[in-house]
Amino acid sequence: MRIHPRYIQRGAVAILGSATLLTILILIFIIFFVLEKGLPVISLHFLTDNPEDMGKAGGIFPTLIGTILLPLLALIIASPLGIFTSVYLSEFTKENNVTKIIRFGTDCLAGIPSIIFGLFGYIFFVVTLGFGWSILSGGLTLAVMVLPTIIRTSEEAIRAVPKSYREVSFSLGASRWQTVKKVILPNALPGIVTGVMLSIGRSIGETAAVIFTAGSSLRIPTSVFDSTRTMAVHFYILAREGISAENAYGTAATLIIAVLLVNLSAYWLMNRFIAKRN
Amino acid sequence: MKLISEKGVQRILMLTAFSAISALLLIALFILSEGLPFIFKYGLKDFLFSSEWQPNLGKFGIFAMIVASLWVTFGAMIVGAPLGVACAFFLSEYVPRYIMRIIKPTIELLAAIPSVVYGFIGVMVLAPIIRDNFGGPGLSLLSASIILGIMILPTIISISIDSILAVPQSYREGSLALGATIWQTITMVTIKASKSGIIASIILGLGRAIGETMAVIMVAGNSVNIPHSALDSVRTLTANIALEMSYATGLHRQALFATGVVLFVVIIILNSIASVAIRKRMVKK
Amino acid sequence: MAKRFLLIVTTLSLVAIMMGCGKGKASITMAGSTAFQPFAEKLADQYMITHNNVIITVQGGGSAVGIQSANSGAAQIGMADLVILPQEAKDLTATIVAKDGIAVVVNPQNKVANLTSDQVRDIFNGKIANWKEVGGGDIPITVVSREAGSGTRSSFEQIISGINLKKDALIQDSNGTIRETIANDANSIGYVSHGLVNEKIKPLKIDNQDCTSDEIIKGNYKLVRPIFLLVKGNMEGEIKNFIGFVLSEEGQKIIQAQGLLPAK
Numbered sequence: 001m002r003i004h005p006r007y008i009q010r011g012a013v014a015i016l017g018s019a020t021l022l023t024i025l026i027l028i029f030i031i032f033f034v035l036e037k038g039l040p041v042i043s044l045h046f047l048t049d050n051p052e053d054m055g056k057a058g059g060i061f062p063t064l065i066g067t068i069l070l071p072l073l074a075l076i077i078a079s080p081l082g083i084f085t086s087v088y089l090s091e092f093t094k095e096n097n098v099t100k101i102i103r104f105g106t107d108c109l110a111g112i113p114s115i116i117f118g119l120f121g122y123i124f125f126v127v128t129l130g131f132g133w134s135i136l137s138g139g140l141t142l143a144v145m146v147l148p149t150i151i152r153t154s155e156e157a158i159r160a161v162p163k164s165y166r167e168v169s170f171s172l173g174a175s176r177w178q179t180v181k182k183v184i185l186p187n188a189l190p191g192i193v194t195g196v197m198l199s200i201g202r203s204i205g206e207t208a209a210v211i212f213t214a215g216s217s218l219r220i221p222t223s224v225f226d227s228t229r230t231m232a233v234h235f236y237i238l239a240r241e242g243i244s245a246e247n248a249y250g251t252a253a254t255l256i257i258a259v260l261l262v263n264l265s266a267y268w269l270m271n272r273f274i275a276k277r278n
Numbered sequence: 279m280k281l282i283s284e285k286g287v288q289r290i291l292m293l294t295a296f297s298a299i300s301a302l303l304l305i306a307l308f309i310l311s312e313g314l315p316f317i318f319k320y321g322l323k324d325f326l327f328s329s330e331w332q333p334n335l336g337k338f339g340i341f342a343m344i345v346a347s348l349w350v351t352f353g354a355m356i357v358g359a360p361l362g363v364a365c366a367f368f369l370s371e372y373v374p375r376y377i378m379r380i381i382k383p384t385i386e387l388l389a390a391i392p393s394v395v396y397g398f399i400g401v402m403v404l405a406p407i408i409r410d411n412f413g414g415p416g417l418s419l420l421s422a423s424i425i426l427g428i429m430i431l432p433t434i435i436s437i438s439i440d441s442i443l444a445v446p447q448s449y450r451e452g453s454l455a456l457g458a459t460i461w462q463t464i465t466m467v468t469i470k471a472s473k474s475g476i477i478a479s480i481i482l483g484l485g486r487a488i489g490e491t492m493a494v495i496m497v498a499g500n501s502v503n504i505p506h507s508a509l510d511s512v513r514t515l516t517a518n519i520a521l522e523m524s525y526a527t528g529l530h531r532q533a534l535f536a537t538g539v540v541l542f543v544v545i546i547i548l549n550s551i552a553s554v555a556i557r558k559r560m561v562k563k
Numbered sequence: 564m565a566k567r568f569l570l571i572v573t574t575l576s577l578v579a580i581m582m583g584c585g586k587g588k589a590s591i592t593m594a595g596s597t598a599f600q601p602f603a604e605k606l607a608d609q610y611m612i613t614h615n616n617v618i619i620t621v622q623g624g625g626s627a628v629g630i631q632s633a634n635s636g637a638a639q640i641g642m643a644d645l646v647i648l649p650q651e652a653k654d655l656t657a658t659i660v661a662k663d664g665i666a667v668v669v670n671p672q673n674k675v676a677n678l679t680s681d682q683v684r685d686i687f688n689g690k691i692a693n694w695k696e697v698g699g700g701d702i703p704i705t706v707v708s709r710e711a712g713s714g715t716r717s718s719f720e721q722i723i724s725g726i727n728l729k730k731d732a733l734i735q736d737s738n739g740t741i742r743e744t745i746a747n748d749a750n751s752i753g754y755v756s757h758g759l760v761n762e763k764i765k766p767l768k769i770d771n772q773d774c775t776s777d778e779i780i781k782g783n784y785k786l787v788r789p790i791f792l793l794v795k796g797n798m799e800g801e802i803k804n805f806i807g808f809v810l811s812e813e814g815q816k817i818i819q820a821q822g823l824l825p826a827k
Contacts, residue, residue, distance in 0.1 A: 009459040013372060019364035020373075023435070024381065026428055027388050030399060054601055081297040088291035104553060105299030111482070111549040112305065112542070113489025115516045119523070119538050120305045123312060132592070132637055133622055144301045151298060177287040198390075205392030208491040208520055217620045218604075227592075227620055236394045236492065239401075241739025242746070242763075252395050259390045267383045333711040334720075406747065415705045415733055415748060500710075500734035511733050521736045524597075524625035525712030527651055531627075 031256065038253020041246055047254070051218055055234060056244045060251055062220045066135075066228035067258070069221065070214060071203040073139025074146055079196055081143075082150030083185075089151075090158045091180055110148035117145050118212035126213055133227040138214025145209060146199035153198065157191025157273075158184055190273030197266030201259050207232045231255045306542065313539035316532035325536060331502040331518075333526070338533040340540065342504045346512035347488055349505060350422045350498065354487040357427025359480050362434030366476075369435070370442040371460055371468065382439055389432035397496030400425040405497060414509030417499030422512070425497050426490055430483035437482065441475020442468060474555045481552040485545055491516040515541045589801050594622040595629020595642030596714055597737050598663060598756045599790050602821050603642060609817060610808050617801050626714035630655065633793045639802055641793035644714035646721050648791065655793040660809045662824040664757030665719050665786040666766035666774040668742070670749045675699040677768040680723055680785070686752060689729030694750070706732040707744050707753035718788035719754050754786075758822025779824055790823070 049059030085106075089099055121141030131137040161184050169179040185192075207230075215227030216237060229237075231251050238248035317325055320338060328339025365385070369378045400421050409416030445468050453463040469476075499511025500521060513521070519534050519541075526534055593603050600623045607619035624632070626643040630652045633641030641655065648657060667683060669675060675698055678686070685691040687706055695701045708728055709716035715738065720726040733751075735741045741753045746763035757774055760766050766774040769786060778784040792806055808814045815825045 005459050005462055009461045012461040012464075013368075016364045016368035016372065019361050020368045020381075023361060023365045023385060023431055026431075027385065030388075030391060030395070033399060033403070034395060054604060081294050084291050084294035085297060088288075088295040092288050092291055102295055102299055104550075105302045107553045108546055108549045109298050109302045109305075111485045111489070111545050111552075112302075113491065113516055113545060115489070115491040115519050116305065116309065116538055116542055116545075119312075119519065119535065120308055122523075123308050123535075124304065126637070127635065128308075133594075144305070147298050147301065175284050177284055201390045205390065205394075207392065207394050212523070215620075215622050217622060219618075219620060227622060232392045232394055235392070235398075239394070239398050240496070240743070241737055242743040243739065248398075252398070255392060256395065259392070260387060263383075263387055263390045331711070334717065401743075401747075409748065415751070417733060417744070495736070500736075501731045502734070503730045511731060513734065521710045521734065522712055524623070524736070525627040525710060525714070527627040527631060527649060527712070530712055 031260075034249065034252045034256055038249035038251075038256075041250030042253055046247075046250055050220075051247075054243055055218065055238050055247055057247075060231065060234060060247070060254065062218050063229050063231045063234040063251070064254075065220055066214070066233075067204055067231045067255075069135050069228065070138050070142060070210065070230055071200045073135060073224070074142035074203050075196060075200065077140065077143035078147045078150055078199065082147050082195075083154050083192060085151045086154035086158055087180055087184075090155050091176060091184065106148045106151050109144070110152070114145065114206055114208040117141055117209040120144075121209060121213035132225065133213065133215030133217075134225045135214060135221055135228050136224040138210050138228070139224075141209050141213045142203040142206065145206070146202055149199045149202065150192075150195050153195025154188070154192045157188040157195070160191060161187045190269045194266045194270045194273070197262055197269070201262045201266070204230070204255070204259055204262065205232055206230075207236050211236070231258070309535060309538050309542055312532060312535035314536070316529065316536045317539065320533070320536075325533075326540070329502070329504055333522070333530040333533065336529065338529070338536075340515065340518070340537055342502050343513050343515050343518050343537070344540070345504050346419070346498075347514040347516075349419055350426060350494065350512065350514055351484055351487045353419060353423025353508070354426035354430055355480070355484065357424055358430040358434055358483055358487075361427070362431050362479070362483070363438055363476060365431070366435050366438035366442060366479075367464055367468075370439050371464055378439070382436065385435050386432050388428070389436075393429065393490060393493040394496070396425050396429055397493035400493065400497035408509070412509055414507075415499055415511055417497055417511055418509050419498065419505050419512045420508040422494050422498040422514075423508070425493055426487045429490060429493065430486050433483045433486055434479045437479035438472070438476045441472040441479070444475065445471040478552045478555040481548055481555065485548045485552070488514075488548070489516060489541070489545060491520050495520055589616060590618045590620065591640060591802060591805060592620045592622065592632075592638040593640040593642060593792075594624050594632045594638035595793075596626045596644040596790065597623045598644045598715060598759075599642045599661070599823075602661070602758075602818055602823055605817055605821060606809055606814055607805075609813070610805055614801070614804070617805070619805065625712070627712055630793060633795055636795070639794065640806070641791075643791045643793060644718070644788055645791070646718045646788045652793060655795055656798060657791045657793050658806055658810070659789045659826050660792050660806070661790040661815075661818045661826055662779070662787055663790055664774055664776075664779045664784060664824065665715060665722075665754050665788065666757045666760050667752065667754050667769060667786070668745055668760065668764040668766050669752050670745055671763070671765045672749045673699060673765065675767065676765075677771060679770055683769065684723050684725055687723070687726050687728055687732070689731075702750050705748055705751040707741055707748075707751050708732045708734055709741065709754075710734050710736050714788070715754065715756060719786065722786050722788075756822075757824075760822075776819075776824060787824075789826075 046059045048061050050061055052058035125131045125137035125140050165183050169183045211233050216229045216233055217227035221228045235251040327341050329342035330337040330339045404421045405416035449467050450463055453467045494514050495517045500513040501511040502513050505512050515537050518537050523534055603621045629641035629643045632638035633655050682697050738755045738759045741755050745751050745753050772778050772784045774784055
């Protein structure tokens with residue numbers, strides 16, 4: 001028996017459509033589950049008070065600081081490295097074996113599980129270099145982790161700058177570096193910023209790599225050699241140890257809102273970038 | 279005025295360009311130097327193919343965890359791959375572009391949710407459902423597979439959509455003009471042209487599933503046990519490292535780094551396959 | 564624009580570096596046993612109120628990390644909760660600062676209230692697999708244990724003796740997660756630090772002895788392990804002062820108020 005293609009078509013629409021619907025429902029469920037339980041907990045006090053009794057009561061202020069400082073440090077280190085790498089790959093060299101190796105290395109780095117970064121960060125930054133569990137160790141580990149994301153997105157952004165821009169710049173007698181500085185980077189900036197923002201999102205949510213390198217101290221850090229606790233780690237500890245479900249949900253909600261804000265602004269920048277180019 | 283010559287700039291840039299690869303080498307060096315001596319001392323065969331993991335008795339066999347990692351990843355694929363690929367085709371072939379442009383980033387947001395939140399939802403919502411309806415401890419292979427399956431959806435959907443959209447519009451138009459339905463066009467034309475990209479997306483999802491740690495620790499139950507059913511509790515390679523690292527000394531600690539070595543090698547192999555697949559797609563373009 | 568970006572990056576890095584130079588106070592890092600971590604935090608907080616020239620940072624990590632980091636200098640004070648300290652700790656000065664009971668716990672819905680040591684052993688070995696064999700309902704037992712290397716687990720196994728944990732036992736990596744797992748699963752059995760028992764879980768009598776502070780101090784309840792603070796070499800200066808404070812009446816009171824038992 002042959003089923004008419006039109007019926008198959010309808011069946012396919014139904015199946016594919018419900019798969020899509022399911023995916024979106026799961027997303028909505030996850031976000032609502034956390035926000036519904038967490039939003040009522042969030043208040044100005046929750047955000048600006050110190051935790052008491054290991055987080056059972058009080059706020060999450062130190063973890064907020066940790067969550068800002070770690071990704072910040074990671075970006076300070078990873079952005080210049082990542083952006084320069086992508087400039088080199090796209091503007092200063094032709095495809096050859098060296099670039100192939102660099103690209104392969106970047107791809108591999110991107111795929112390494114965060115627990116391996118955690119092990120590495122612990123043995124290298126914490127123990128071998130003697131930084132201890134600290135913002136510095138955590139930030140450096142995160143920097144290595146987000147480097148490939150920054151390289152890839154920046155490279156795409158740089159390649160998207162029209163050839164003609166470069167040609168005009170060269171014909172005016174500009175050198176390669178001048179062209180990069182004056183023409184390419186400014187035009188690719190929104191795309192680069194998107195990559196940077198996505199990296200922030202990833203480092204904010206990271207737990208495994210951070211817990212082994214930045215520790216989990218709840219005190220407000222006074223130097224980069226102090227240990228700190230990020231919101232993700234705080235949530236993990238609160239939820240796992242059953243310290244306070246309420247504060248755990250509050251922390252998770254704050255975390256999700258922060259991550260969503262960062263990501264939405266990244267997409268907004270990207271869209272503006274695309275719109276401007278067209 | 280020029281502070282640095284053009285050549286100098288190029289040299290500096292080249293140096294930075296090696297940052298990623300040197301980081302990779304550094305990671306490899308440190309993980310290997312901590313883990314390999316143990317593997318040589320203990321014996322590769324005993325380490326990989328024994329399922330006796332009793333650190334206090336000096337027994338370090340990770341076979342059960344290798345099996346568990348494979349099952350969990352396989353389970354995540356069964357959940358995530360069909361759903362993700364179906365979603366990708368629906369969004370890129372059936373839905374108007376402007377709607378796709380809204381939904382795709384929304385789905386990508388799933389990737390930005392911290393893995394501990396997924397794990398927590400797995401513990402609070404999924405595990406009780408499984409325990410009450412199917413029996414077993416709830417924290418199991420099944421819950422880990424479902425949670426991981428959901429976690430890899432954004433990776434699969436996003437990369438698949440990109441590679442489906444990369445198929446030239448003229449291919450589709452040709453097929454549609456011959457009277458084929460959209461579904462026939464997908465199965466006969468689009469799938470073939472975007473195959474390597476879709477495979478790459480699945481392999482990358484696979485890599486993410488094998489590498490995920492915190493969510494798995496929370497939902498898998500962590501027994502060192504070769505599972506007999508999907509309701510059994512299991513421990514993955516990643517979970518083994520994160521669970522015991524904090525308490526491990528001496529040989530035990532080295533054995534955990536050796537577990538890391540195994541994981542590292544698996545991931546590098548997977549990535550090489552994926553990057554070959556992606557390259558192929560780029561060459562075609 | 565690119566220049567401005569670079570400028571921002573440089574400024575931020577400078578700020579980050581400068582932040583590293585603000586140290587004037589004596590700083591002590593404690594790391595190790597997750598069971599003792601909450602107590603250490605409390606003790607440190609109290610101590611810093613009266614000694615504001617000292618900053619004490621408390622890290623978890625586990626007993627092994629405590630021993631390791633005291634040896635390597637990553638922490639000045641290691642915390643360990645083992646019945647017998649391993650070889651690696653032989654160069655460290657160990658001070659018993661508290662004792663901790665290990666409660667065998669079940670879900671409050673469970674009717675079973677008392678087990679003998681032999682029954683506990685058989686349950687964790689998998690010989691007894693159903694609650695009806697020990698006077699409960701006809702439901703399979705879910706055993707929950709700690710990860711290999713945990714101080715609580717090795718103490719538990721040493722005291723009960725002869726335990727060869729059954730393969731499908733769930734493994735959780737802290738007292739808190741064991742408590743949550745037991746609270747969520749009506750069929751389960753596990754063990755946690757006595758100080759962490761709350762209304763969500765039910766401690767069992769072992770050999771007819773209650774797991775209460777009184778019985779533990781009297782020496783009737785058998786599942787008890789010591790908690791050590793480990794210092795490399797001789798104790799000096801602020802480290803000595805702090806450990807002295809922990810052993811003082813005030814410090815021991817804090818320890819007791821939080822559910823642990825005094826060292827002596």
